[in-house]
Amino acid sequence: MSAFTAVDVIRTKRDGGALSDAQIDWVIAAYTRGEVADEQMSALAMAILLRGMTSAEIARWTAAMIASGERLDLSSVSRPTVDKHSTGGVGDKITLPLTPLVAACGAAVPQLSGRGLGHTGGTLDKLESIPGWRAVLSNDEFTAQLRDIGAVICAAGAGLAPADRKLYALRDVTGTVEAIPLIASSIMSKKIAEGTGALVLDVKVGSGAFMKSVEHARELARTMVDLGAAHDVRTVALLTDMSTPLGHAIGNAIEVAESVEVLAGGGPADIVELTLALAREMLTAAGLPDADPAAALRDGRAMDVWRTMIRAQGGDPDAPLATAAEVEVVRADRDGFVAGIDALSIGLAAWRLGAGRARKEDAVSEAAGVVLHRKPGDPVRAGDPLYELRADDGKRIPDALEAARDAVVLSEQAPVPAPLVIERIA
Numbered sequence: 001m002s003a004f005t006a007v008d009v010i011r012t013k014r015d016g017g018a019l020s021d022a023q024i025d026w027v028i029a030a031y032t033r034g035e036v037a038d039e040q041m042s043a044l045a046m047a048i049l050l051r052g053m054t055s056a057e058i059a060r061w062t063a064a065m066i067a068s069g070e071r072l073d074l075s076s077v078s079r080p081t082v083d084k085h086s087t088g089g090v091g092d093k094i095t096l097p098l099t100p101l102v103a104a105c106g107a108a109v110p111q112l113s114g115r116g117l118g119h120t121g122g123t124l125d126k127l128e129s130i131p132g133w134r135a136v137l138s139n140d141e142f143t144a145q146l147r148d149i150g151a152v153i154c155a156a157g158a159g160l161a162p163a164d165r166k167l168y169a170l171r172d173v174t175g176t177v178e179a180i181p182l183i184a185s186s187i188m189s190k191k192i193a194e195g196t197g198a199l200v201l202d203v204k205v206g207s208g209a210f211m212k213s214v215e216h217a218r219e220l221a222r223t224m225v226d227l228g229a230a231h232d233v234r235t236v237a238l239l240t241d242m243s244t245p246l247g248h249a250i251g252n253a254i255e256v257a258e259s260v261e262v263l264a265g266g267g268p269a270d271i272v273e274l275t276l277a278l279a280r281e282m283l284t285a286a287g288l289p290d291a292d293p294a295a296a297l298r299d300g301r302a303m304d305v306w307r308t309m310i311r312a313q314g315g316d317p318d319a320p321l322a323t324a325a326e327v328e329v330v331r332a333d334r335d336g337f338v339a340g341i342d343a344l345s346i347g348l349a350a351w352r353l354g355a356g357r358a359r360k361e362d363a364v365s366e367a368a369g370v371v372l373h374r375k376p377g378d379p380v381r382a383g384d385p386l387y388e389l390r391a392d393d394g395k396r397i398p399d400a401l402e403a404a405r406d407a408v409v410l411s412e413q414a415p416v417p418a419p420l421v422i423e424r425i426a
């Protein structure tokens with residue numbers, strides 16, 4: 001007989017109390033074993049969302065989620081290890097150029113990534129548009145690639161924080177994703193279990209992000225930085241703007257193509273700026289503050305690592321990427337400036353075009369997505385293309401047009417540019 005019951009744990013939190021260490025350890029372990037039912041965990045997640053958690057509870061909850069599975073041992077990797085995690089945004093393909101770039105500068109980047117759900121894209125979905133590329137590696141393949149190439153992006157294995165895997169799927173369908181204690185413990189349990197020595201967090205703020213306000217994003221970032229420190233993972237967070245999509249491409253294959261442009265020394269200014277800002281933070285956290293990531297982009301070293309990394313997982317970096325059968329161009333109805341482009345509306349449009357999935361089991365379209373022809377601050381004349389919608393199936397276009405209808409706001413005056421990196425939290 002257990003000393004606890006799920007109902008008592010739920011009642012404690014429902015009534016605003018703090019859960020004891022023993023209650024937390026028990027509820028996470030029992031849920032992972034299937035002894036606490038999904039409906040009980042849903043009720044507890046909702047109580048946590050409404051009542052919050054103390055920092056001691058969050059720390060214990062995270063430790064219990066790590067303990068629910070294995071912890072990878074990266075001690076055979078001779079380079080310092082450093083990873084990046086983004087809380088998710090629209091057009092956020094930064095992992096693709098950043099991972100080989102940081103590896104080209106001397107660190108090893110163990111990047112365990114996920115698939116997209118809802119309006120935010122997933123790194124694995126994007127990379128799977130490269131013919132032959134394989135997301136699933138064994139733990140031994142993962143460690144060997146990290147040792148040999150210094151860069152690996154792959155799916156997190158089932159053995160890593162299994163409590164989070166179950167709980168995240170439950171939160172997704174019970175309206176409990178947005179709780180800061182649950183987001184922080186979910187992200188940090190996976191990153192700590194992955195074995196990285198240092199971590200840089202890109203905490204997104206704005207319409208396209210989970211955190212809509214700087215205050216909430218700051219609280220999430222502070223919670224995660226403290227959890228990292230408590231587990232000896234040097235952790236730094238940047239709060240970055242997600243009110244506008246990143247770059248010009250929002251989709252799968254088109255985001256790979258844009259990432260390759262950055263690795264070739266070009267690409268959109270915002271993608272290059274954020275990639276370099278995160279690379280500098282990662283290299284400093286890894287103990288390599290003198291490395292020069294801008295030079296590694298210019299001289300092709302980052303591109304060389306990208307090609308080797310893609311080939312190591314079966315992908316052909318030279319193979320043509322999928323193209324869409326249907327393209328609809330949306331044009332400006334007057335002269336002016338682009339004042340803003342709403343990230344959430346564009347993310348939803350890309351999702352309706354087929355770039356994202358509604359249920360975990362759905363397949364995504366490689367070619368679908370939105371291409372922005374103008375970015376905030378750009379001047380436009382009536383009739384100029386603002387953006388285009390791409391789909392495999394033309395029947396998807398009307399719904400996407402509806403989602404994107406008010407996304408681009410035009411003004412008579414040039415807008416004041418908003419900073420991309422809002423704040424640094426260490």
Ligand code: URA
Nearest residue numbers: 087182183184186187
């Ligand atoms: N990403 C995660 O891994 N977990 C969350 O809870 C939210 C975003």
